[in-house]
Amino acid sequence: MLILEQAAALVFQPYVLGVILASAAFGMLVGAIPGLTATMATALLVPMTFFMDPVPAIASIVTATAMAIFAGDIPAALLRMPGTPANAAYVEDAYRMTQSGRSDEALGAALVFSAIGGLFGSFVLMTLAPALAEVALKFSSEEYFWLVVLGLSCAVFVTPGSPTRGLISLLIGLFVATIGIENPAGEARFSFGNLELLAGVQFIPAMIGLFAVSEVLRTVTATIPRQKIPRSDGHGIFKTQWQNLKKYPVQTARGSITGTALGILPGAGADIAAWISYAISKRFSKQKDKFGKGHVEGLVEAGASNNSAVSGAWIPALVFGIPGDSITAIVIGVLYIKGINPGPTIFINDPQSIYAIFMVFILANLIMLPLGWLAIRGARPLLSIPPSTLMPMILIFCIVGAFAINNSMAGIVMMLIFGIIGFFMEENDIPIAPAILGMVLGPMLEQNFITSMIKGDGNFLHFFERPIAGGLGALTILIWLLPVLMLVLRRGRKTQAIA
Amino acid sequence: MIKLSELHLGVLTALGGIALLLASAHFVPMPGQAYGAGTMPRLIGWSAILLGAFMVATSLRHLPDMLKPHLSDWVYKPRLALAALAVIATIVSYIVFADWLGFIPVSFVSLFVLMLVLRTRPLTALFASAVSTLVVYYGFSRLLMVPLPRSEFLSFLG
Numbered sequence: 001m002l003i004l005e006q007a008a009a010l011v012f013q014p015y016v017l018g019v020i021l022a023s024a025a026f027g028m029l030v031g032a033i034p035g036l037t038a039t040m041a042t043a044l045l046v047p048m049t050f051f052m053d054p055v056p057a058i059a060s061i062v063t064a065t066a067m068a069i070f071a072g073d074i075p076a077a078l079l080r081m082p083g084t085p086a087n088a089a090y091v092e093d094a095y096r097m098t099q100s101g102r103s104d105e106a107l108g109a110a111l112v113f114s115a116i117g118g119l120f121g122s123f124v125l126m127t128l129a130p131a132l133a134e135v136a137l138k139f140s141s142e143e144y145f146w147l148v149v150l151g152l153s154c155a156v157f158v159t160p161g162s163p164t165r166g167l168i169s170l171l172i173g174l175f176v177a178t179i180g181i182e183n184p185a186g187e188a189r190f191s192f193g194n195l196e197l198l199a200g201v202q203f204i205p206a207m208i209g210l211f212a213v214s215e216v217l218r219t220v221t222a223t224i225p226r227q228k229i230p231r232s233d234g235h236g237i238f239k240t241q242w243q244n245l246k247k248y249p250v251q252t253a254r255g256s257i258t259g260t261a262l263g264i265l266p267g268a269g270a271d272i273a274a275w276i277s278y279a280i281s282k283r284f285s286k287q288k289d290k291f292g293k294g295h296v297e298g299l300v301e302a303g304a305s306n307n308s309a310v311s312g313a314w315i316p317a318l319v320f321g322i323p324g325d326s327i328t329a330i331v332i333g334v335l336y337i338k339g340i341n342p343g344p345t346i347f348i349n350d351p352q353s354i355y356a357i358f359m360v361f362i363l364a365n366l367i368m369l370p371l372g373w374l375a376i377r378g379a380r381p382l383l384s385i386p387p388s389t390l391m392p393m394i395l396i397f398c399i400v401g402a403f404a405i406n407n408s409m410a411g412i413v414m415m416l417i418f419g420i421i422g423f424f425m426e427e428n429d430i431p432i433a434p435a436i437l438g439m440v441l442g443p444m445l446e447q448n449f450i451t452s453m454i455k456g457d458g459n460f461l462h463f464f465e466r467p468i469a470g471g472l473g474a475l476t477i478l479i480w481l482l483p484v485l486m487l488v489l490r491r492g493r494k495t496q497a498i499a
Numbered sequence: 500m501i502k503l504s505e506l507h508l509g510v511l512t513a514l515g516g517i518a519l520l521l522a523s524a525h526f527v528p529m530p531g532q533a534y535g536a537g538t539m540p541r542l543i544g545w546s547a548i549l550l551g552a553f554m555v556a557t558s559l560r561h562l563p564d565m566l567k568p569h570l571s572d573w574v575y576k577p578r579l580a581l582a583a584l585a586v587i588a589t590i591v592s593y594i595v596f597a598d599w600l601g602f603i604p605v606s607f608v609s610l611f612v613l614m615l616v617l618r619t620r621p622l623t624a625l626f627a628s629a630v631s632t633l634v635v636y637y638g639f640s641r642l643l644m645v646p647l648p649r650s651e652f653l654s655f656l657g
Binding site: 048051162164165167168171174175178183184185187189190213216217220221222386387388389391392393395396397399400403404407409412413415416419420423424427428430442445446449450453454458 | 500501502503505508509512515519522523526529532533534535536538539540543546547550553554571573579580582583585586587589590591593594597598602606609610613614617618619623624627628631632635639643644645646647
């Protein structure tokens with residue numbers, strides 16, 4: 001009880017509440033602008049959080065990401081341009097609803113079911129994370145090694161697109177993580193005598209480059225013309241949502257559960273959760289033929305799913321220090337900067353901060369309702385700002401943000417290099433998320449691999465000797481073999497069909 | 500921007516792996532151990548070579564299509580290509596001139612020029628670049644106490 005009181009004292013103070021409100025507005029702004037993702041909102045926020053205490057810093061990221069993912073539904077419904085990739089799954093339904101004069105119903109459903117999904121994910125986070133942390137206390141380097149490999153494997157296989165390109169991205173990230181002196185041998189690697197590189201690649205400028213600068217480049221080179229924004233239909237945002245909730249309780253629950261589960265899976269996250277939930281919704285719907293034609297059912301399920309995934313992704317991040325998605329990958333970097341080492345011991349050493357973070361999740365999803373209503377009402381003027389004016393403004397924010405980390409131009413150089421790399425990767429359909437996970441998990445992978453190899457006297461079978469490690473190892477190998485097994489099965493079926 | 504096929508990417512990945520193996524050849528193991536600073540880079544290097552070889556092998560079936568690299572659509576449109584170059588030039592000009600001229604003039608001029616290149620109306624560009632420069636300057640420099648570059652001879656501007 002005392003811990004809860006201490007946690008509440010950390011959250012319910014004017015400064016933290018002010019930060020939450022400001023971050024909510026920022027998240028809404030970024031999410032509502034097509035192309036700017038929740039991850040970009042996080043990357044842009046990090047330089048600001050640098051100057052805050054841990055709880056307001058994390059509170060600002062939690063609030064901004066939850067808001068950004070909902071706000072991405074606004075341009076999806078009004079312009080058929082999903083604000084973030086997590087809103088892309090049901091963009092067709094939302095836009096068709098707008099065209100048939102139901103834009104307020106579509107946006108209201110997105111808002112209400114996002115908040116429900118987010119709250120569900122937050123409750124799972126609050127109950128599951130401390131229980132998992134107790135189990136994780138028994139983990140040794142072997143279990144952590146397999147958890148990291150499992151996370152990286154999921155990142156490659158779950159990311160949309162070809163797994164080979166996902167692997168290239170992962171290898172880029174792992175290579176970047178090797179730069180500098182922070183390795184078990186304490187020997188400088190690939191720093192070429194550069195003092196800035198000796199401490200490794202600066203994570204935050206690299207993030208700003210990969211997500212924000214590459215996005216600015218992508219937007220200014222886009223060849224798609226802009227569309228006109230339809231007027232509000234005046235039907236009321238919340239009016240029909242109670243009926244939707246009564247009509248689709250199973251879909252709401254299923255979306256929330258699927259989203260949370262996929263969020264927990266390292267490397268997955270809100271984008272994939274929304275697509276999978278939309279597919280599940282369509283598969284089990286009695287009105288399959290209405291999907292994609294302005295039907296609210298898929299929007300309800302996928303909307304609940306993408307926001308619950310945001311909370312779910314924090315479970316492996318807080319318990320094991322393994323990010324569930326690219327947002328929590330950045331958060332782990334922030335936690336380390338703040339002197340909080342994510343992992344099971346955080347629940348023993350710093351429980352009040354953890355419970356404060358849980359409270360922030362609840363708060364963020366509750367204030368989403370009034371702020372979301374305001375955002376829907378105020379989005380039309382924002383969406384009419386042309387990218388030719390907006391992108392330069394974002395760019396100067398990126399430049400100063402990258403500079404502010406170490407007050408040096410090296411951060412901006414790093415941002416530029418990673419911006420061009422990110423743009424090249426996107427143009428070649430190489431996903432960025434595996435690279436981020438590689439950068440974050442690379443040092444952990446190396447540390448646990450070398451420690452375990454030394455403990456096992458060079459015998460790789462040592463990685464399977466402890467029961468949990470053996471189970472995790474077997475699961476990881478199964479994931480690697482899955483594509484081969486699927487191929488063999490498919491070929492077998494074809495041969496049978498021909499015979 | 501060049502769009503590479505599976506074959507090109509495979510070759511590039513394998514070459515990257517070879518380069519990494521060569522660059523990590525001089526790392527010695529930790530005393531009394533078989534592992535050291537070179538272990539991880541070598542693992543990444545070998546993984547890249549294997550992945551590259553796999554990509555080359557699987558793309559050989561579609562060889563004629565895979566040989567020719569493609570360019571993105573925007574490369575053929577001078578206005579869009581110029582926009583991409585202008586974004587990069589803005590960052591480079593900040594790196595080169597900010598310490599010399601200070602944040603406010605460099606930010607204002609580079610934003611104004613970039614907006615004009617992206618075809619914002621001159622008056623809107625003037626207003627938007629002035630407002631964003633001042634907001635970023637006061638937000639970071641005064642509220643967050645970030646020592647943004649200041650010019651000696653243009654100190655009256657910041």
